[in-house]
Amino acid sequence: MTDNCLELIGEVIKPPKLSTSPAGIHHCQFVIDHRSMQTEDGLTRNAFVRMQVVVTGEQSQSLTRDLTAGINVKVRGFINRHESRNGNPILVLHAQQIEMIN
Template identity: 60%
Template structure:
């Protein structure tokens, strides 16, 4: 089964990092994507804000200087997370991140 997403957008929530008991660095930030898409011959405005999860030292080094407004391209897979109050959140687990500006 395929679970792969590539999306571009602007960082709208700066990265925060933590280290697991096993010593693995995890990061999280959010991006907003806005575009105009074609659907059945009509223009449609598309907007999504998505949570991005990173794992490992290499991802931390790449994302630690991201600031709100930076343009990025994120490739990875979707997974369900829970917020602190128990609400379901869809997040992209980044396998590749590229800063575009």
């Protein structure tokens, strides 16, 4: 089995949305934008990604209680495929660590 680990720094663009599943499991969802300059094959290019982030379980409230739109965060976790309401596949970052960045 190979590792699935992603670390992404970005700006929270949508405030966190808290919910509880019918089984009583807490979830928090929010969206971050990442922008950076990357070098690829000796050329510099702009990189942009908008990523949905999900935090599940007991840690969801403690990891996300201070999140507001406009702050920068470093999120570490794993990516997983979800489906949008219209059936399109999307990648979602399941956060295991969230760090506020000044």
